[in-house]
Amino acid sequence: MTSKVLIVVHQKTSVAGHVGVLLEERGYTLDRRCPMIGHQLPETLDDHAGVVVFGGPMSANDEHLDGICAELKFMDTVLASDTPFFGICLGGQLLARALGARVYLHDEGDVEVGYTKINPTETGRPYFEHSEHFYQWHKEGFDVPDGASLLATGTRFPNQAYLYGDNKLGIQFHPEITLEMIQRWTAGAAHRMELPGAQPKEAHIKGFEMFSDSIDRWGRATLDWLGLRGSPRAVMDAAD
Template sequence: MKPKVLIVVHQKTSVPGHVGVLLEERGYALDRRCPCIGDDLPEHLDDHAGVVVFGGPMSANDDHLDGIRAELDFMDVVLREEKPFFGICLGGQLLARALGARVYLHDQGHVEVGYTKVRPTEEGRPYFAHSEHFYQWHKEGFDLPDGARLLAEGERFPNQAYLFGENKLGIQFHPEITLEMIQRWTAGAAHRMELPGAQPKEAHLKGFELFGAAIDKWGRATLDWLGMRGTGNVAMMDAAD
Protein backbone atom coordinates (compact mmCIF):
# COMPACT_ATOMS: atom_id res chain seq x y z
CA MET A 1 0.00 0.00 0.00
CA LYS A 2 1.31 3.45 -0.92
CA PRO A 3 2.08 5.93 1.88
CA LYS A 4 -0.49 8.73 1.97
CA VAL A 5 -0.13 12.49 2.05
CA LEU A 6 -3.15 14.44 3.32
CA ILE A 7 -4.15 17.04 0.72
CA VAL A 8 -6.48 19.79 2.01
CA VAL A 9 -8.24 21.94 -0.60
CA HIS A 10 -10.97 24.57 -0.31
CA GLN A 11 -13.36 24.17 -3.22
CA LYS A 12 -15.07 21.19 -4.82
CA THR A 13 -13.12 21.63 -8.06
CA SER A 14 -9.74 22.45 -6.49
CA VAL A 15 -6.73 20.40 -7.60
CA PRO A 16 -3.25 19.99 -6.06
CA GLY A 17 -1.58 20.98 -9.34
CA HIS A 18 2.13 20.41 -9.82
CA VAL A 19 2.75 19.73 -6.13
CA GLY A 20 0.33 16.82 -6.43
CA VAL A 21 2.22 15.58 -9.50
CA LEU A 22 5.53 15.69 -7.61
CA LEU A 23 4.06 13.77 -4.66
CA GLU A 24 2.60 11.10 -6.90
CA GLU A 25 5.95 10.78 -8.70
CA ARG A 26 7.47 9.99 -5.31
CA GLY A 27 5.06 7.13 -4.76
CA TYR A 28 2.53 8.84 -2.48
CA ALA A 29 -1.22 8.37 -2.62
CA LEU A 30 -3.10 11.66 -2.27
CA ASP A 31 -5.79 11.65 0.42
CA ARG A 32 -7.78 14.67 -0.78
CA ARG A 33 -10.13 16.36 1.71
CA CYS A 34 -12.23 19.51 1.36
CA PRO A 35 -13.53 20.55 4.80
CA CYS A 36 -15.39 23.52 3.30
CA ILE A 37 -17.82 21.07 1.65
CA GLY A 38 -18.06 18.82 4.70
CA ASP A 39 -15.08 16.44 4.52
CA ASP A 40 -13.68 15.39 7.89
CA LEU A 41 -10.06 15.92 8.91
CA PRO A 42 -8.18 13.18 10.79
CA GLU A 43 -7.70 13.28 14.56
CA HIS A 44 -4.08 12.10 14.15
CA LEU A 45 -1.52 11.61 11.40
CA ASP A 46 -0.61 7.98 12.04
CA ASP A 47 -1.91 7.08 8.58
CA HIS A 48 -0.23 9.97 6.74
CA ALA A 49 3.35 10.79 5.78
CA GLY A 50 2.67 14.52 5.70
CA VAL A 51 0.13 17.29 5.11
CA VAL A 52 -0.22 19.88 2.35
CA VAL A 53 -2.86 22.61 2.76
CA PHE A 54 -3.52 24.63 -0.40
CA GLY A 55 -4.98 28.06 -1.11
CA GLY A 56 -8.57 29.17 -1.52
CA PRO A 57 -10.80 32.23 -1.93
CA MET A 58 -11.76 32.42 1.75
CA SER A 59 -9.75 34.00 4.58
CA ALA A 60 -8.02 32.42 7.55
CA ASN A 61 -10.09 34.93 9.56
CA ASP A 62 -13.37 33.33 8.42
CA ASP A 63 -14.05 31.54 11.72
CA HIS A 64 -17.77 31.62 10.95
CA LEU A 65 -17.22 29.06 8.17
CA ASP A 66 -17.34 25.52 9.50
CA GLY A 67 -14.58 24.37 7.15
CA ILE A 68 -12.14 27.11 8.13
CA ARG A 69 -12.89 26.57 11.80
CA ALA A 70 -12.19 22.86 11.36
CA GLU A 71 -8.89 23.61 9.65
CA LEU A 72 -7.79 26.02 12.37
CA ASP A 73 -8.59 23.34 14.94
CA PHE A 74 -6.71 20.79 12.83
CA MET A 75 -3.54 22.89 13.16
CA ASP A 76 -3.35 21.59 16.75
CA VAL A 77 -2.91 18.10 15.27
CA VAL A 78 -0.30 19.38 12.81
CA LEU A 79 1.70 21.07 15.56
CA ARG A 80 1.39 18.16 17.97
CA GLU A 81 2.82 15.61 15.54
CA GLU A 82 6.21 15.45 13.85
CA LYS A 83 4.96 14.88 10.30
CA PRO A 84 5.91 17.45 7.62
CA PHE A 85 3.46 20.28 6.92
CA PHE A 86 3.44 22.43 3.76
CA GLY A 87 1.04 25.38 3.88
CA ILE A 88 0.53 27.18 0.56
CA CYS A 89 -1.03 30.69 0.61
CA LEU A 90 -4.21 30.16 2.68
CA GLY A 91 -2.56 27.06 4.14
CA GLY A 92 0.39 29.11 5.37
CA GLN A 93 -1.96 31.80 6.67
CA LEU A 94 -4.00 29.23 8.61
CA LEU A 95 -0.90 27.90 10.34
CA ALA A 96 0.28 31.45 11.07
CA ARG A 97 -3.06 32.33 12.63
CA ALA A 98 -3.10 29.12 14.67
CA LEU A 99 0.31 30.18 16.01
CA GLY A 100 -1.16 33.52 17.12
CA ALA A 101 -0.07 35.71 14.19
CA ARG A 102 -2.24 38.27 12.42
CA VAL A 103 -3.64 37.62 8.92
CA TYR A 104 -4.50 40.94 7.26
CA LEU A 105 -5.39 42.90 4.13
CA HIS A 106 -2.86 45.33 2.68
CA ASP A 107 -3.46 48.75 4.21
CA GLN A 108 -3.71 50.36 0.74
CA GLY A 109 -5.78 47.59 -0.82
CA HIS A 110 -2.89 46.18 -2.85
CA VAL A 111 -2.69 42.56 -3.94
CA GLU A 112 -0.05 40.23 -5.33
CA VAL A 113 -1.39 38.61 -8.50
CA GLY A 114 1.14 37.30 -11.03
CA TYR A 115 4.82 36.42 -10.78
CA THR A 116 6.95 38.32 -8.28
CA LYS A 117 10.47 38.00 -6.92
CA VAL A 118 10.98 37.16 -3.26
CA ARG A 119 14.10 38.02 -1.26
CA PRO A 120 15.58 35.14 0.74
CA THR A 121 16.77 36.04 4.21
CA GLU A 122 20.25 34.98 5.29
CA GLU A 123 18.78 31.86 6.88
CA GLY A 124 16.48 31.26 3.95
CA ARG A 125 19.11 31.53 1.22
CA PRO A 126 19.83 27.76 1.00
CA TYR A 127 16.11 27.04 0.58
CA PHE A 128 15.81 29.35 -2.44
CA ALA A 129 18.83 28.19 -4.42
CA HIS A 130 16.67 27.08 -7.35
CA SER A 131 14.21 29.96 -7.72
CA GLU A 132 13.33 33.36 -6.29
CA HIS A 133 10.40 34.02 -8.68
CA PHE A 134 6.97 32.57 -7.84
CA TYR A 135 3.34 32.85 -8.83
CA GLN A 136 1.19 34.91 -6.46
CA TRP A 137 -2.60 35.07 -6.12
CA HIS A 138 -3.61 36.71 -2.85
CA LYS A 139 -4.86 39.86 -1.17
CA GLU A 140 -3.97 38.97 2.42
CA GLY A 141 -0.66 38.44 4.19
CA PHE A 142 0.49 37.23 7.58
CA ASP A 143 2.71 38.45 10.39
CA LEU A 144 5.61 36.20 11.31
CA PRO A 145 4.48 33.85 14.11
CA ASP A 146 6.44 33.89 17.37
CA GLY A 147 9.15 31.25 17.23
CA ALA A 148 9.11 30.99 13.42
CA ARG A 149 12.11 31.73 11.21
CA LEU A 150 11.59 34.02 8.25
CA LEU A 151 12.96 32.48 5.04
CA ALA A 152 11.85 35.00 2.39
CA GLU A 153 10.54 38.55 2.19
CA GLY A 154 8.52 40.52 -0.35
CA GLU A 155 7.67 44.10 -1.29
CA ARG A 156 3.92 44.48 -0.72
CA PHE A 157 3.62 41.64 1.78
CA PRO A 158 6.86 41.43 3.77
CA ASN A 159 6.55 37.82 4.97
CA GLN A 160 6.68 35.35 2.09
CA ALA A 161 7.96 32.12 3.66
CA TYR A 162 8.60 30.90 7.19
CA LEU A 163 9.65 27.72 8.93
CA PHE A 164 8.25 26.69 12.30
CA GLY A 165 10.15 23.91 14.00
CA GLU A 166 12.03 21.68 11.60
CA ASN A 167 9.36 20.76 9.05
CA LYS A 168 6.38 23.13 9.22
CA LEU A 169 6.64 25.43 6.19
CA GLY A 170 4.24 28.27 5.41
CA ILE A 171 4.51 30.21 2.14
CA GLN A 172 2.55 33.02 0.51
CA PHE A 173 3.02 31.96 -3.13
CA HIS A 174 1.83 29.09 -5.37
CA PRO A 175 4.46 26.56 -6.52
CA GLU A 176 1.66 24.19 -7.50
CA ILE A 177 0.54 26.40 -10.37
CA THR A 178 0.25 24.90 -13.85
CA LEU A 179 -0.48 26.58 -17.16
CA GLU A 180 -4.01 25.13 -17.11
CA MET A 181 -4.55 26.54 -13.61
CA ILE A 182 -3.37 29.99 -14.71
CA GLN A 183 -5.85 29.91 -17.59
CA ARG A 184 -8.66 28.84 -15.26
CA TRP A 185 -7.91 31.30 -12.46
CA THR A 186 -7.46 34.31 -14.74
CA ALA A 187 -10.71 33.49 -16.55
CA GLY A 188 -12.79 32.67 -13.49
CA ALA A 189 -11.57 35.59 -11.38
CA ALA A 190 -10.59 38.12 -14.04
CA HIS A 191 -11.66 40.99 -11.74
CA ARG A 192 -8.61 40.32 -9.57
CA MET A 193 -6.35 41.55 -12.36
CA GLU A 194 -7.97 44.98 -12.07
CA LEU A 195 -6.87 45.40 -8.44
CA PRO A 196 -3.88 47.55 -7.45
CA GLY A 197 -0.65 45.61 -7.85
CA ALA A 198 -2.07 42.87 -10.10
CA GLN A 199 -0.40 41.97 -13.37
CA PRO A 200 -2.22 41.46 -16.69
CA LYS A 201 -2.86 37.93 -17.91
CA GLU A 202 -0.12 38.17 -20.53
CA ALA A 203 2.45 38.64 -17.75
CA HIS A 204 1.16 35.51 -15.97
CA LEU A 205 1.64 33.42 -19.09
CA LYS A 206 5.09 34.87 -19.79
CA GLY A 207 6.09 34.28 -16.18
CA PHE A 208 5.17 30.62 -16.40
CA GLU A 209 7.32 30.33 -19.53
CA LEU A 210 10.27 32.04 -17.83
CA PHE A 211 10.12 30.58 -14.33
CA GLY A 212 8.19 27.31 -14.49
CA ALA A 213 11.21 25.01 -14.84
CA ALA A 214 13.09 26.65 -11.95
CA ILE A 215 10.00 26.49 -9.71
CA ASP A 216 9.73 22.78 -10.51
CA LYS A 217 13.28 22.32 -9.17
CA TRP A 218 12.41 24.41 -6.12
CA GLY A 219 9.34 22.25 -5.45
CA ARG A 220 11.33 19.01 -5.68
CA ALA A 221 14.04 20.34 -3.36
CA THR A 222 11.50 21.67 -0.89
CA LEU A 223 9.68 18.34 -0.60
CA ASP A 224 13.09 16.73 -0.04
CA TRP A 225 14.09 18.86 2.93
CA LEU A 226 10.61 18.79 4.43
CA GLY A 227 10.99 15.01 4.54
CA MET A 228 8.45 14.04 1.86
CA ARG A 229 10.97 12.12 -0.23
CA GLY A 230 8.71 9.17 -0.96
CA THR A 231 9.82 5.60 -1.30
CA GLY A 232 13.02 6.35 -3.26
CA ASN A 233 16.38 7.38 -1.92
CA VAL A 234 16.20 11.11 -2.65
CA ALA A 235 19.01 13.15 -1.13
CA MET A 236 18.47 16.20 1.03
CA MET A 237 18.73 19.52 -0.79
CA ASP A 238 22.27 20.84 -0.89
CA ALA A 239 22.66 24.61 -0.93
CA ALA A 240 25.42 24.18 -3.47
CA ASP A 241 23.09 22.52 -6.05
Protein backbone atom coordinates in the same frame (compact mmCIF):
# COMPACT_ATOMS: atom_id res chain seq x y z
CA MET B 1 5.31 3.51 7.22
CA THR B 2 2.49 5.17 5.33
CA SER B 3 2.46 6.29 1.73
CA LYS B 4 -0.47 8.72 2.04
CA VAL B 5 -0.16 12.50 1.99
CA LEU B 6 -3.14 14.53 3.20
CA ILE B 7 -4.14 17.13 0.63
CA VAL B 8 -6.48 19.85 1.96
CA VAL B 9 -8.23 22.01 -0.66
CA HIS B 10 -10.93 24.66 -0.34
CA GLN B 11 -13.27 24.29 -3.31
CA LYS B 12 -15.02 21.29 -4.82
CA THR B 13 -13.03 21.58 -8.07
CA SER B 14 -9.64 22.48 -6.56
CA VAL B 15 -6.63 20.40 -7.58
CA ALA B 16 -3.18 19.79 -6.12
CA GLY B 17 -1.48 21.00 -9.30
CA HIS B 18 2.23 20.48 -9.78
CA VAL B 19 2.84 19.77 -6.09
CA GLY B 20 0.46 16.84 -6.42
CA VAL B 21 2.32 15.65 -9.50
CA LEU B 22 5.63 15.72 -7.62
CA LEU B 23 4.16 13.78 -4.70
CA GLU B 24 2.64 11.13 -6.95
CA GLU B 25 5.94 10.80 -8.81
CA ARG B 26 7.47 9.92 -5.44
CA GLY B 27 4.96 7.14 -4.92
CA TYR B 28 2.59 8.90 -2.52
CA THR B 29 -1.17 8.45 -2.59
CA LEU B 30 -3.05 11.74 -2.29
CA ASP B 31 -5.75 11.72 0.39
CA ARG B 32 -7.73 14.73 -0.87
CA ARG B 33 -10.19 16.40 1.49
CA CYS B 34 -12.21 19.59 1.28
CA PRO B 35 -13.56 20.70 4.67
CA MET B 36 -15.50 23.53 2.99
CA ILE B 37 -17.89 20.94 1.54
CA GLY B 38 -18.06 18.84 4.69
CA HIS B 39 -15.10 16.48 4.44
CA GLN B 40 -13.75 15.48 7.84
CA LEU B 41 -10.09 15.96 8.75
CA PRO B 42 -8.22 13.14 10.53
CA GLU B 43 -7.98 13.13 14.31
CA THR B 44 -4.33 12.06 14.13
CA LEU B 45 -1.68 12.01 11.42
CA ASP B 46 -0.44 8.51 12.20
CA ASP B 47 -1.65 7.32 8.78
CA HIS B 48 -0.14 10.19 6.79
CA ALA B 49 3.43 10.89 5.69
CA GLY B 50 2.74 14.60 5.22
CA VAL B 51 0.14 17.36 5.02
CA VAL B 52 -0.25 19.96 2.26
CA VAL B 53 -2.87 22.69 2.74
CA PHE B 54 -3.54 24.73 -0.39
CA GLY B 55 -5.01 28.16 -1.08
CA GLY B 56 -8.61 29.28 -1.51
CA PRO B 57 -10.81 32.36 -1.92
CA MET B 58 -11.78 32.50 1.75
CA SER B 59 -9.76 34.08 4.57
CA ALA B 60 -8.01 32.46 7.52
CA ASN B 61 -10.04 34.97 9.56
CA ASP B 62 -13.37 33.47 8.40
CA GLU B 63 -14.04 31.51 11.56
CA HIS B 64 -17.77 31.80 10.90
CA LEU B 65 -17.24 29.23 8.12
CA ASP B 66 -17.38 25.65 9.41
CA GLY B 67 -14.57 24.55 7.10
CA ILE B 68 -12.14 27.26 8.19
CA CYS B 69 -13.03 26.69 11.85
CA ALA B 70 -12.30 22.98 11.41
CA GLU B 71 -8.96 23.68 9.74
CA LEU B 72 -7.84 26.07 12.46
CA LYS B 73 -8.61 23.39 15.05
CA PHE B 74 -6.80 20.83 12.87
CA MET B 75 -3.63 22.91 13.13
CA ASP B 76 -3.37 21.70 16.74
CA THR B 77 -3.11 18.16 15.36
CA VAL B 78 -0.47 19.32 12.88
CA LEU B 79 1.60 21.03 15.55
CA ALA B 80 1.38 18.06 17.91
CA SER B 81 2.82 15.76 15.23
CA ASP B 82 6.26 15.31 13.69
CA THR B 83 4.56 14.96 10.29
CA PRO B 84 5.82 17.43 7.65
CA PHE B 85 3.44 20.31 6.90
CA PHE B 86 3.44 22.47 3.76
CA GLY B 87 1.04 25.43 3.91
CA ILE B 88 0.53 27.25 0.62
CA CYS B 89 -1.03 30.75 0.69
CA LEU B 90 -4.21 30.20 2.75
CA GLY B 91 -2.56 27.08 4.19
CA GLY B 92 0.39 29.13 5.44
CA GLN B 93 -1.98 31.78 6.76
CA LEU B 94 -4.02 29.21 8.68
CA LEU B 95 -0.92 27.86 10.41
CA ALA B 96 0.23 31.41 11.19
CA ARG B 97 -3.14 32.20 12.78
CA ALA B 98 -3.07 28.99 14.79
CA LEU B 99 0.32 30.09 16.11
CA GLY B 100 -1.09 33.45 17.19
CA ALA B 101 0.05 35.59 14.26
CA ARG B 102 -2.04 38.12 12.36
CA VAL B 103 -3.49 37.59 8.87
CA TYR B 104 -4.44 40.89 7.24
CA LEU B 105 -5.25 42.89 4.11
CA HIS B 106 -2.69 45.25 2.59
CA ASP B 107 -2.96 48.74 4.11
CA GLU B 108 -3.58 50.33 0.69
CA GLY B 109 -5.70 47.53 -0.75
CA ASP B 110 -2.93 46.13 -2.94
CA VAL B 111 -2.78 42.51 -4.02
CA GLU B 112 -0.10 40.22 -5.41
CA VAL B 113 -1.41 38.56 -8.57
CA GLY B 114 1.17 37.27 -11.04
CA TYR B 115 4.83 36.37 -10.78
CA THR B 116 7.00 38.31 -8.33
CA LYS B 117 10.52 38.09 -7.00
CA ILE B 118 10.93 37.17 -3.36
CA ASN B 119 14.06 37.93 -1.34
CA PRO B 120 15.54 35.14 0.80
CA THR B 121 16.71 36.13 4.26
CA GLU B 122 20.11 34.98 5.47
CA THR B 123 18.39 32.05 7.17
CA GLY B 124 16.29 31.32 4.11
CA ARG B 125 19.00 31.51 1.46
CA PRO B 126 19.74 27.74 1.42
CA TYR B 127 16.04 27.04 0.86
CA PHE B 128 15.81 29.22 -2.25
CA GLU B 129 18.81 28.03 -4.22
CA HIS B 130 16.70 27.03 -7.23
CA SER B 131 14.22 29.91 -7.61
CA GLU B 132 13.41 33.36 -6.26
CA HIS B 133 10.46 33.98 -8.63
CA PHE B 134 7.03 32.54 -7.84
CA TYR B 135 3.39 32.85 -8.80
CA GLN B 136 1.23 34.91 -6.46
CA TRP B 137 -2.55 35.09 -6.09
CA HIS B 138 -3.58 36.70 -2.82
CA LYS B 139 -4.87 39.85 -1.15
CA GLU B 140 -3.93 39.00 2.45
CA GLY B 141 -0.60 38.40 4.14
CA PHE B 142 0.63 37.00 7.43
CA ASP B 143 2.85 38.10 10.26
CA VAL B 144 5.65 35.72 11.21
CA PRO B 145 4.55 33.61 14.19
CA ASP B 146 6.56 33.75 17.42
CA GLY B 147 9.21 31.06 17.34
CA ALA B 148 9.24 30.80 13.54
CA SER B 149 12.11 31.74 11.22
CA LEU B 150 11.43 34.19 8.37
CA LEU B 151 12.82 32.62 5.18
CA ALA B 152 11.84 35.17 2.53
CA THR B 153 10.51 38.70 2.23
CA GLY B 154 8.62 40.58 -0.48
CA THR B 155 7.80 44.12 -1.54
CA ARG B 156 4.03 44.55 -1.13
CA PHE B 157 3.68 41.79 1.45
CA PRO B 158 6.83 41.67 3.56
CA ASN B 159 6.57 38.08 4.82
CA GLN B 160 6.68 35.44 2.07
CA ALA B 161 7.88 32.24 3.77
CA TYR B 162 8.50 31.01 7.30
CA LEU B 163 9.61 27.79 8.96
CA TYR B 164 8.26 26.65 12.30
CA GLY B 165 10.24 23.87 13.91
CA ASP B 166 12.05 21.56 11.52
CA ASN B 167 9.30 20.75 9.02
CA LYS B 168 6.35 23.14 9.24
CA LEU B 169 6.63 25.43 6.21
CA GLY B 170 4.25 28.29 5.43
CA ILE B 171 4.53 30.24 2.18
CA GLN B 172 2.56 33.04 0.54
CA PHE B 173 3.07 32.00 -3.11
CA HIS B 174 1.88 29.14 -5.32
CA PRO B 175 4.50 26.60 -6.49
CA GLU B 176 1.69 24.24 -7.46
CA ILE B 177 0.56 26.46 -10.35
CA THR B 178 0.24 24.98 -13.83
CA LEU B 179 -0.56 26.70 -17.09
CA GLU B 180 -4.06 25.21 -17.01
CA MET B 181 -4.58 26.61 -13.50
CA ILE B 182 -3.43 30.07 -14.62
CA GLN B 183 -5.95 29.96 -17.46
CA ARG B 184 -8.72 28.87 -15.10
CA TRP B 185 -7.93 31.33 -12.31
CA THR B 186 -7.57 34.36 -14.59
CA ALA B 187 -10.88 33.50 -16.28
CA GLY B 188 -12.88 32.43 -13.23
CA ALA B 189 -11.70 35.30 -11.02
CA ALA B 190 -11.08 37.93 -13.69
CA HIS B 191 -12.15 40.69 -11.28
CA ARG B 192 -8.90 40.18 -9.38
CA MET B 193 -6.99 41.25 -12.48
CA GLU B 194 -8.36 44.77 -11.99
CA LEU B 195 -7.11 45.20 -8.43
CA PRO B 196 -4.09 47.39 -7.61
CA GLY B 197 -0.88 45.37 -7.94
CA ALA B 198 -2.34 42.72 -10.24
CA GLN B 199 -0.45 41.92 -13.42
CA PRO B 200 -2.16 41.44 -16.82
CA LYS B 201 -2.82 37.88 -17.95
CA GLU B 202 -0.08 38.08 -20.58
CA ALA B 203 2.48 38.59 -17.82
CA HIS B 204 1.21 35.47 -16.04
CA ILE B 205 1.73 33.37 -19.16
CA LYS B 206 5.17 34.84 -19.82
CA GLY B 207 6.14 34.28 -16.19
CA PHE B 208 5.14 30.63 -16.41
CA GLU B 209 7.32 30.22 -19.50
CA MET B 210 10.26 31.87 -17.76
CA PHE B 211 10.08 30.38 -14.27
CA SER B 212 8.22 27.05 -14.26
CA ASP B 213 11.38 24.95 -14.67
CA SER B 214 13.20 26.63 -11.78
CA ILE B 215 10.07 26.42 -9.59
CA ASP B 216 9.87 22.71 -10.39
CA ARG B 217 13.44 22.30 -9.10
CA TRP B 218 12.55 24.35 -6.02
CA GLY B 219 9.52 22.15 -5.36
CA ARG B 220 11.54 18.94 -5.59
CA ALA B 221 14.22 20.29 -3.24
CA THR B 222 11.59 21.56 -0.80
CA LEU B 223 9.83 18.20 -0.58
CA ASP B 224 13.24 16.61 0.02
CA TRP B 225 14.15 18.76 3.00
CA LEU B 226 10.64 18.55 4.45
CA GLY B 227 11.18 14.79 4.54
CA LEU B 228 8.83 13.82 1.68
CA ARG B 229 11.49 12.07 -0.39
CA GLY B 230 9.34 9.13 -1.43
CA SER B 231 6.94 6.50 -0.12
CA PRO B 232 8.44 3.29 1.30
CA ARG B 233 7.28 1.34 -1.78
CA ALA B 234 8.80 3.88 -4.17
CA VAL B 235 12.09 3.85 -2.28
CA MET B 236 12.21 0.04 -2.39
CA ASP B 237 11.36 0.01 -6.07
CA ALA B 238 14.13 2.50 -6.80
CA ALA B 239 16.61 0.29 -4.94
CA ASP B 240 15.72 -2.83 -6.93
